[in-house]
Amino acid sequence: MVADNKKPKPEFPSADEITKKMTPMEGFFSLYKKNEELYALIPSSKFNKPFLLAMTISSGVYGGMQWDHMMVYWQKQGKKLLLMRPDLRYRAKKTTMEEVVQRTFPATIIRAVPILAKSGSKYLIDLAGIFKSDIAGLSVVAPFLLEGQFQLNPTLGTWNKVKVFPSNVELGVKLAFTGVKFSGDENFSDTMDLRRSYPLSVHFSLAAIPPSSYKPRVADTRIGYFGVAIKDFAKKYSARNKFHRYINRWNLQKIDPSLELSPPQQPIIFYIEKTVPYRYRKYVKEGIAEWNKAFEKIGFVDAIIVRQQTATQFNDLDPEDARYNFFRWTTNELGFAAGPSRVNPMTGEILDADIIFDDSMLRYAAGSHVSMNNAFALLKHDAKFAKRLEAMGKLNPLKRLHFISPQQHEKIQRKRNLLSVMRKRNIPVCTHGEHKCQQLRLAYGIMRAKGKKDVPLEFIGQFVKEVTMHEVGHTLGLYHNFKASSWLSIDKINSEEKPAATSGSVMDYNPINFAPKGKPQGNYLTTTIGPYDYWAIQYGYAQVKDAELQKIAQRCAEDGLAYANDLYASAIDPDPFIFRWDLSSDHIAFAKQNRELLRQLSDDILKRYVAEGEEFHPVRQAFDMLLAENAYNSIVVARSIGGQSLYWDHKGDPKARNPFVVIPAEKQRQSLKFLNETIFASPNFSPEVLNHLAPGTWWHWGTNELDNIATYPLHDMIIAYQTVVLLNLIEPMTLMRLENSPLQIKKGDEVFTIADLLDGLTDGIWSELYALDKNKKYTNSTPFISSFRRNLQQAYLDFWIYYFLDDEIEISIPTDAKSIALKNLTFLLEKIEEILQNKDILDSASVAHLLKSKYNITEYIDE
Incomplete structure (x- = not known):
């Protein structure tokens, strides 16, 4: 018998043979590229080792927005390589429960791709199967982003960026979403529109988790930070809960702890993208650097460093690269700003942050953008109250607004759905910029009423700085604080003293402060961080032992440190001071000031708001804005009725307050009296103004200026606003609190029932x-x-x-x-x-x- 000397057929072809005509790129993962072919050679030594996968929408609608990030690892299964995502929410380290937890909460398969070839202990895969797919999950939100029904066509995806570095790989792919049907397109054509596709570019960062001496810091209900929560089954059965809750923060440590003021070992560096207009760069820089004041209070100098990208300096840095933090300028026509960050999901350590600022927001200051200033605009982000309205059926006040076009209805619902998806994906949502657009349009009207043709650059600059401070606060880990604006009285704000901080925190949604004619004008905007911001940074970043943290948190009852986040900021929630776009410790005084301001603006609306040669449609837009602002002021006041202040003090805190404190009965009576005398009273409008509320007649792509009916629907608008306020007063949660309040106050105290x-x-x-x-x-x-x-x-x-x-x-x-x-x-x-x-x-x-x-x-x- 002759021996068979044939070698066994290898399990996989040779990777060297397949890649020999491709361009090699050595780094964190070795890549090989030729035209649209892009392969990665993954060594087995990197199997089961976690790395960060970060995704950014790099172009298209919401271009520049950090979208998602996750910890992933490679795992081999037969002739496939799997991209796995461990469930890091659960743990039970070094106990018998560890195996149980891993078995109960296994890692999920994100993508599976065939192994094409092998070189030693390295495996070759085609990256198109991962990154030209919908791994970012954008198909779910494409209808909201692209205003129609779209589906991903993976055959049309193209690589637009491939870079490899020792600790990260940066991939850009232009995805193509093919239109199925387009919203608002009454002339939809199956033969024409089905062939249309929309490019949406996504940037992927595959980055090593850097070694770190970072120590997680425990979250506290008295101070607002984003955070991570981990359920630990290794905790004792006697523990009150199984969670570890850590705040999100950067790893700031002093170079020299013995120094009273020391630079950090690794400062937070922000690059201002070269796309930011020259006129605004100064204000962006000031807004970012303003937070250094808080860090200096706790011993850090130059904790945040700001660098300007130009055509020659730092020009080779990619904003999407996970190693760099950028302030970016966009033009999404959405009027918003956002400051998301990426964190280590096991510790809360912030690894990367980017801020985007939509250019269209500032164009509202020139009156060149149209915003929906009706009851929808007041409530579109108030999910709790919106559900209550929907439950009212035929009594829903918004059903009266029959004259609003289906396109406007759809746009609002689409945006609400998008925000819902983002929240479910744990992507922080900040709508701070959106109502600011209306504030800027109000500023435009007021400046014109004062005889100025345009809103001054210095005013716009301060606006840019304040929005920047807010978004930078998010990138430092800070959550919203919707109680901060109750710090000062409106008289204190508009006084000769002119306090620089008009609110306890820039993390509130603070309105622009306009004083009526004849009254002192304080700062229009808060020009610096507030006392809460200093305190929050102290808790998050002070170099102190854990025992000292409790002492810091116990300061919660001090003046200017009031805190409450998004959870209880709905119109139907109990605390009247936890709200968006209010200002002052006295809501009635705030509303009275604004009503007088709006009355004065109404008097000047024809004289100054429209210049010679201009159409009259802006008068209708301004009139809408005045009605909306008055209605919003009424809701601010209405929330005192049946109201209860909420506090998060812990047992044993100095000056600890009860979790619930009923709003004094006299304040509730004053609020009801104010509403009866204002929003519920018969309004008085000038016939001359009413006869100039001309409809918008532009009807084409990119605009919503067309008014569905020519004649202004005055009575419908007024009753819609009135009934929205009325419903707020008599909705079940308000009545429940009024029913309970006699039992909550001290015997002999006056009660409002x-x-x-x-x-x-x-x-x-x-x-x-x-x-x-x-x-x-x-x-x-x-x-x-x-x-x-x-x-x-x-x-x-x-x-x-x-x-x-x-x-x-x-x-x-x-x-x-x-x-x-x-x-x-x-x-x-x-x-x-x-x-x-x-x-x-x-x-x-x-x-x-x-x-x-x-x-x-x-x-x-x-x-």
């Missing part, structure tokens, strides 16, 4: 029933009850009958509220019948309104 609210609303909204002048003859042009008030009173009856007393609405209403509502209806019926005895002196519309009201009440009571 459900009866006080409902009786007060009845008296205010139906005040005409007490004001009949029997010596006067009312006419249709001078009616007994104005058309605005007739609308409001009918809405009142709808709420009282169908909301409080109709069992078909599945909303839990306190029994007392139902009883008092019925009592008020009975009382109203008596008063209406009494007034109708004098119908000979009443105008026709008022009589008809009262008869209809009587019929509605009688029909319900007779049932």
Whole structure:
């Protein structure tokens, strides 16, 4: 028998043979490229070793936005290489539970690709199978990003950047999303539009996790930081919970701990991208560097270093590269800014951060952008209140806004869906810039009313600085603080003292501060970080032992350190001071100032807002803005009714406050009185202004200036805003708190109850029933009850009958509220019948309104 000397066929072809005509790129992973072919040679020594996979939307809508990041590792399975993602939320190190945890919460397969070839202990794979796929998960959000129905076409993906370094690989891919159907396209053509595709570029960073001496810092409910949470099954069974909660922060350590002021071993370096307009670079730099004041207080000098990228300096640095932190300029036409960061999910150590600032935000200062200044704009990011409105069915105030185009409805819903997806993917969401756009349009109107043609550069610069400070705060790990704006009174802010910090923190959504004519004008914007910001940085970065951290956190009751985040900032949440876009420790004073300001602006709207030769559509836009701002001020005040201040103090803290403190009854009465006298009162508009509310007639791509109806829908707008405020007052959570509040206050203290609210609303909204002048003859042009008030009173009856007393609405209403509502209806019926005895002196519309009201009440009571 002749021996078979044939060598066994190798498991894989030779990688050297396949790659010999390709360009090699040595680094963290060795790559080989030829045209659109891109292969990686992965050594087995790197199997099961975690590295960071970071994704950035590098071009297209939201270009420049850090999108997602995760810890991953390579694993071989037969003839495939798997990209795995471990579930780092669970652990049980060095215990018998460790194996159980790993078995129960296994790593997930992100992508599986075939092994093409082998060279020694290195395996060759095609990276297109990973990165030209939808690994970033953009197909889910493509309808929201691209305003239509799109699906990824992997065959059209192209590499637009490939760079390799010793500790990271940087890959850019231009993905193609093919249109299926486009929103708002009434002339959609299957034959034409199906062939359209939209490029959306994604940058991937594959980076080694650097060795670090970083020590995680425990999160505390009294101070707001983003963080990571890990459930540890190695904890004792007696532990109150299994979680480790760590704040997100940079690894700042002094070069010389013995020095009172020392540079850090590794400073935080921000590069201002060369795309930032020259006129704004100064303000961006100031906004970033402002945080050094807080770091100097705790012993760091030059903790943050700012460098300007130019055509010659730092020009070779890629903003998407995970090794560098950039401030970037974009033009997404979305009017926003964002400051996300990437962290080690096991420790909370921040590894990389980028800030994007949308150029279109500043164009609102020139009045050149259109913003939706109606009830939708007030509520589009308030998910809790939006759900409450939807539950109201036919009583939903926003259903009255039938004149809003389907495209505008869809745009709002699309944005809400996008934010929901981002939250579910644990991508921090900051809508700080969006309402600032409306603030800038208000600034434009005020500057024109003051005789200035344009908003001054210095004002815009301070605006850029404040937004920059806010977003930099996020990149340092700080969460929002929506209670900080309650620090100072409006009189203190607008005083000769002109405090530089108008709010306790730049991490609030602070409105621009405008004083009416004849009043001192303080700073328009907070020009520096506030006391809370210093305190938060002290907790996060001070070089102290763990025992000292508690002493720092115990300062929470000190002046200017109030804190509360997004969780309880809805219009239906209890604390009136945890809110967006409010300012001052006295909301009524704040609202009064703004109402006077808006009245003055309204007086000048025709004289100064539109220049000679311009169309009149901007008058309608400005008028919309005035109505929206007044309505928002009313909601700010309304939240005091049924309100309770929330505090996060711990047991044993100096000056510890109760978690709940009921808003004083007198303040609630004052708030209801203010609302009855303002938002619920009959408005008074100049006929000249109303006759110049011209519709927008531009109708083409990229604009929403077209008004669906030519005549301005004044009554619909007014009643929509009024009923939004009314619903805020009588929604179930407010009534529940009013029901509980008598039990929460000290015996003998004054209390504000459900009866006080409902009786007060009845008296205010139906005040005409007490004001009949029997010596006067009312006419249709001078009616007994104005058309605005007739609308409001009918809405009142709808709420009282169908909301409080109709069992078909599945909303839990306190029994007392139902009883008092019925009592008020009975009382109203008596008063209406009494007034109708004098119908000979009443105008026709008022009589008809009262008869209809009587019929509605009688029909319900007779049932």
